[in-house]
């Protein structure tokens with residue numbers, strides 16, 4: 228018999244139907260970010276060595292053929308297959324030597340072959356390379372038992388890329404694989420989107436940092452160091468980090484100072500419904516607009532998005548896990564949109580390790596750990612039996628977030644669920 232996990236173990240009551248009113252779906256929230264944000268103007272050329280993590284602004288084309296010349300794929304002997312007439316074995320003079328990085332000096336032909344090394348240019352007349360393991364060497368002669376097929380162990384010029392060929396499209400984020408393609412194509416400089424300027428405003432009278440100590444009713448500030456770490460990205464420059472008290476005037480000043488000076492303002496805390504939650508009132512008082520406030524998700528329900536002046540604003544909830552999850556989902560989508568980055572490819576699906584029973588209505592993003600593969604080779608995840616948005620103690624053991632759909636109350640063992648790996652895990 229299968230035992231289902233208990234419903235919402237020790238959870239809060241913020242799922243109650245009345246509290247769900249006015250929430251939009253995760254998909255709708257992401258679509259609104261897409262609609263209201265455009266890529267920032269401004270590009271620059273950066274050397275390939277400093278391009279990791281940047282987003283391409285223009286296509287990259289191959290400068291040369293890759294490989295640039297026919298070359299050997301093995302250490303061995305460059306031969307002409309036409310020289311293998313009649314029955315073997317066949318014996319030849321080793322007439323020249325071609326290490327990688329040197330130009331061949333002699334042709335190969337009916338009576339002569341060349342000693343050649345992996346990556347070395349093929350001498351004229353050669354149309355195959357026989358690996359040295361298949362050769363019998365005696366003084367300056369070499370013999371072979373088998374006639375090689377034409378093209379054996381040869382990497383042809385241009386077989387990987389041709390000059391002018393588009394190898395990467397604009398919007399691609401440059402990782403090691405993309406940079407490898409640029410390097411192989413002879414591209415030393417790439418045109419990238421400029422870095423995004425981000426202001427991070429952390430609200431809360433109750434937060435204190437470890438360096439300065441805390442009063443009895445204060446808690447340690449988790450969001451500042453956590454989000455600074457999450458925003459550590461070659462495409463992002465946090466130009467302003469500020470802790471702001473829970474006062475509307477202070478928030479208005481903090482927001483107003485950043486309008487038009489940064490590409491995005493991110494706040495944490497103060498976006499829920501209490502009278503101590505001043506971020507949205509401050510934004511409205513500055514003439515800002517709120518595109519959404521409240522998403523049917525857990526954690527992160529109060530997450531909000533809008534603009535102040537023309538500057539996009541993302542309001543992350545104060546609970547640390549909520550802030551991290553909403554930064555990963557909405558912050559990630561916002562940064563991708565602002566940099567014109569192409570959306571991530573296929574969703575990654577994994578299967579649940581145990582059955583789950585939960586209250587439907589909000590989708591849930593639970594920290595989850597990959598624990599191996601099942602008999603069908605599918606990745607299996609394990610996660611806690613409830614979402615606790617203020618807890619981060621065991622977060623380091625998680626590999627990412629598992630998305631439990633809003634409309635599902637029961638998921639059997641082996642249910643397919645979406646997995647979002649932590650980007651800088």
Ligand SMILES: Nc1nc2c(c(=O)[nH]1)N[C@H]1C(S)=C(S)[C@@H](COP(=O)(O)OP(=O)(O)OC[C@H]3O[C@@H](n4cnc5c(N)ncnc54)[C@H](O)[C@@H]3O)O[C@H]1N2
Nearest residue numbers: 431434447448449450496497498499504528544545546549
């Ligand atoms: N009556 C209701 N109350 C709450 C609701 C609701 O729907 N109705 N939603 C709850 C949910 S869900 C969340 S999430 C929080 C979000 O609230 P805020 O975004 O306004 O955040 P705060 O109230 O400022 O803080 C919430 C929580 O997080 C702690 N916090 C804040 N900043 C930090 C920080 N930098 N480091 C560590 N911890 C932080 C703060 O002390 C609070 O405990 O609202 C619920 N309430």
Ligand code: MOO
Nearest residue numbers: 526527528549616
């Ligand atoms: O459930 Mo809240 O949404 O604590 O983040």
